Amino acid sequence: MYKNIHDTCLIGTGYWGSIIFNTLNKITKKNILTYDINKKNNILLKKKFGNKVVISKNIEEILECRNIKNIILATHPSVNYYLAKKFLNNKKNIFIEKPIVKEQKKMKKLIYLAKKNNVILMGGYIYLYNSYIKKIKKLLNKKILGKIKFIEINRKNLGPIRNEVSAHIDLGSHDLSILLYLFDKKVKLLNIETKKILKKSVSDISTMNLKIGNILCDINSSWLNPTKERRLLIIGSKKMLIFDEMETVNKLKIYNKYAYYPEISKFKNNYISNKARIYKGKTKNVFVKETDTLKNELTYFARKCKQKSQPITNGEFCLKILKLIG
Numbered sequence: 001m002y003k004n005i006h007d008t009c010l011i012g013t014g015y016w017g018s019i020i021f022n023t024l025n026k027i028t029k030k031n032i033l034t035y036d037i038n039k040k041n042n043i044l045l046k047k048k049f050g051n052k053v054v055i056s057k058n059i060e061e062i063l064e065c066r067n068i069k070n071i072i073l074a075t076h077p078s079v080n081y082y083l084a085k086k087f088l089n090n091k092k093n094i095f096i097e098k099p100i101v102k103e104q105k106k107m108k109k110l111i112y113l114a115k116k117n118n119v120i121l122m123g124g125y126i127y128l129y130n131s132y133i134k135k136i137k138k139l140l141n142k143k144i145l146g147k148i149k150f151i152e153i154n155r156k157n158l159g160p161i162r163n164e165v166s167a168h169i170d171l172g173s174h175d176l177s178i179l180l181y182l183f184d185k186k187v188k189l190l191n192i193e194t195k196k197i198l199k200k201s202v203s204d205i206s207t208m209n210l211k212i213g214n215i216l217c218d219i220n221s222s223w224l225n226p227t228k229e230r231r232l233l234i235i236g237s238k239k240m241l242i243f244d245e246m247e248t249v250n251k252l253k254i255y256n257k258y259a260y261y262p263e264i265s266k267f268k269n270n271y272i273s274n275k276a277r278i279y280k281g282k283t284k285n286v287f288v289k290e291t292d293t294l295k296n297e298l299t300y301f302a303r304k305c306k307q308k309s310q311p312i313t314n315g316e317f318c319l320k321i322l323k324l325i326g
């Protein structure tokens with residue numbers, strides 16, 4: 001139908017969709033088919049990218065378009081289920097931005113449909129394609145920090161404020177994806193404290209207390225914060241690590257610092273003290289080659305669609321997250 005068209009169509013060209021378009025534009029020389037129910041967003045995209053943007057008339061046209069093999073949904077969780085079902089039943093591979101859908105039942109149905117139609121279903125949990133997070137996984141595997149004791153993740157900013165889902169779902173789901181990836185262990189939600197400030201139906205500020213094996217973990221999410229914070233802290237028995245995305249350089253640091261109580265058996269007769277000891281060594285910047293995370297994620301999706309092999313952020317992975325927050 002359309003000539004010189006990329007095999008991936010983008011649906012939803014709002015804030016994040018337009019960023020996805022920009023990245024797709026770097027990946028392919030071909031024109032890119034898009035669709036948004038809001039015509040204003042289509043016009044804005046066209047103004048920015050000119051003829052590279054091909055605007056589809058409606059969803060049905062995309063469903064029928066044989067050149068389109070893969071779909072990216074950068075729409076809201078309330079419409080994702082309805083849209084995804086149509087495309088999966090039409091044997092199109094699908095990438096859905098987090099947090100995918102609101103209900104576990106709907107996620108399970110999408111997983112079933114992807115399997116039935118032998119197509120790929122991938123969730124947009126972008127941090128799994130981030131070079132810093134990959135580096136942290138390698139460091140943890142090498143047990144550089146000793147035994148992990150505590151983790152704290154802060155994801156705060158003023159906006160974007162969501163209407164449909166609370167902050168722990170919109171923001172905290174990113175952090176749950178990071179924890180599931182880093183530890184590959186069962187994550188248990190112990191408690192969740194939410195604060196509804198701007199309106200009654202969704203919370204703006206939240207803290208999730210979790211346990212990953214024996215590791216205690218707090219995830220703090222807020223879209224009602226004057227400054228932007230994106231910080232992962234890991235406290236180990238031998239060292240501590242901070243990944244601070246807001247730093248322009250040296251985002252990843254390992255602090256050669258720790259605290260401990262001496263074992264009673266090691267007390268000398270002439271010196272008995274039950275005080276905690278603190279060790280403060282040097283701090284090391286960990287070099288990480290920065291890559292375009294969204295480009296990594298989208299090229300990975302395209303590769304998995306071609307290979308017909310399961311992505312790491314497949315439907316089951318998304319369901320695990322939904323089970324924790326849903």
Ligand SMILES: NC(=O)c1ccc[n+]([C@@H]2O[C@H](COP(=O)([O-])OP(=O)(O)OC[C@H]3O[C@@H](n4cnc5c(N)ncnc54)[C@H](O)[C@@H]3O)[C@@H](O)[C@H]2O)c1
Nearest residue numbers: 012013014015016017036037038041074075079097098126
């Ligand atoms: N991975 C990330 O880091 C990241 C970052 C930002 C947003 N997101 C996710 O991306 C999704 C979109 O967020 P956003 O900030 O771009 O929201 P947005 O409101 O700016 O954009 C959503 C777009 O979807 C369109 N839309 C809604 N219903 C539609 C339908 N039935 N058919 C076609 N288009 C429809 C809207 O008109 C709008 O343009 C959310 O789920 C959000 O959580 C992910």
